Amino acid sequence: MFCPQCGNKQPEELKFCNLCGANLFAVRQVVATRETDEKFDWNKTWVAEMLLSDAERKKRQADFEQERGMTYEVKRYNEIKAGVITSCVGLGASVFLYHFMEAIVRSGQIPPGEEAILRAVWMAGIIPLLVGIALIINGLFVSKKLVEIEKRERERRPGSLERGAEQPSLKAADTSEFIQPGFSVTEGTTKHLSVPEKKR
Numbered sequence: 001m002f003c004p005q006c007g008n009k010q011p012e013e014l015k016f017c018n019l020c021g022a023n024l025f026a027v028r029q030v031v032a033t034r035e036t037d038e039k040f041d042w043n044k045t046w047v048a049e050m051l052l053s054d055a056e057r058k059k060r061q062a063d064f065e066q067e068r069g070m071t072y073e074v075k076r077y078n079e080i081k082a083g084v085i086t087s088c089v090g091l092g093a094s095v096f097l098y099h100f101m102e103a104i105v106r107s108g109q110i111p112p113g114e115e116a117i118l119r120a121v122w123m124a125g126i127i128p129l130l131v132g133i134a135l136i137i138n139g140l141f142v143s144k145k146l147v148e149i150e151k152r153e154r155e156r157r158p159g160s161l162e163r164g165a166e167q168p169s170l171k172a173a174d175t176s177e178f179i180q181p182g183f184s185v186t187e188g189t190t191k192h193l194s195v196p197e198k199k200r
Contacts, residue, residue, distance in 0.1 A: 001028070072146045080139035087132025094125030 003010055005022040015025040052060070101118045104110060110118060 072143065072150045076139050076143035076147055079135055079143055083132045083135030083137075083139060085132070086128050086135060090125045090127065090129030090132055092125070094122050094129065097125055098122035 001010055001012060001024065002008070003017040003020060003022050003024065004027055006017060006020040008017060008019045010017055010024055016022065017024055049057075101121045105115050105118050
């Protein structure tokens with residue numbers, strides 16, 4: 001058997017891994033025993049995912065994104081950010097290719113018929129530049145409407161907060177923000193340290 005912790009091959013009679021010390025006896029017991037009460041559920045398999053309707057698949061995807069805090073507003077900012085990055089990459093590639101090809105042409109070792117082709121290679125960077133600009137425009141204008149629609153739907157839902165109040169929502173999955181607690185575990189104990197103890 002192979003140790004599940006370190007992957008080292010171990011003889012069957014050993015109870016513990018001779019390399020990392022993992023409990024192989026417990027691993028063998030878990031593998032050998034099988035719960036007979038548990039019935040096989042096809043809904044938890046990849047087959048069920050394959051047979052889902054398009055609408056159900058979209059609904060599951062939306063629920064999953066909502067659990068992760070991926071609202072339309074977060075998607076909009078991510079789209080604008082991706083557009084800026086893609087545009088900068090396209091612009092940088094165009095500038096680099098222009099100067100690089102110009103240097104090759106000026107070296108004088110290129111046949112005259114190929115000079116025109118090499119001088120036009122820089123235009124390959126225009127493709128990511130235009131894609132990035134399209135993402136920025138989509139994020140600024142089109143996705144803004146989706147954010148407004150989502151906010152209106154949130155306000156219409158039963159049990160939503162009053163207008164003007166902030167709706168609690170999950171942060172994005174890639175956030176590095178720490179939530180400040182409203183209390184301190186040591187708050188009550190540290191106050192006692194500053195008070196001098198009464199003499200008996």
